[in-house]
Amino acid sequence: MSVCDFDLLSRVALADVSGHGRDVNAVTQTLHKLMRENVSAWDQSGFIRGLNEEFGKGGNGKYATAIVLNFHRVKGRLAFSQQRGAPASPLVSRGTAHLGMA
Numbered sequence: 060m061s062v063c064d065f066d067l068l069s070r071v072a073l074a075d076v077s078g079h080g081r082d083v084n085a086v087t088q089t090l091h092k093l094m095r096e097n098v099s100a101w102d103q104s105g106f107i108r109g110l111n112e113e114f115g116k117g118g119n120g121k122y123a124t125a126i127v128l129n130f131h132r133v134k135g136r137l138a139f140s141q142q143r144g145a146p147a148s149p150l151v152s153r154g155t156a157h158l159g160m161a
Contacts, residue, residue, distance in 0.1 A: 063099040067132050074125035089113050103140050
């Protein structure tokens with residue numbers, strides 16, 4: 060989970076990465092780096108693109124199923140993206156919803 064510097068955007072990324080040990084650790088470190096780099100961006104495309112590129116490199120046969128949620132506290136908007144578990148599987152769905160909070 061990350062929160063932007065202005066306390067407006069919150070992002071949660073939940074990923075199930077195949078494998079164990081050092082190979083998985085390298086992938087999780089990349090996910091953490093991508094979260095930091097994109098912490099203040101409402102548009103998740105940079106984060107998802109980086110995620111897809113990481114697994115597109117081959118990832119030593121690793122793959123992940125991931126869902127990424129963004130929440131804009133003031134606007135009451137929720138954005139989501141999903142990436143499914145086949146190796147190098149690109150983003151498969153994306154959407155937004157207004158939660159009627161603002």
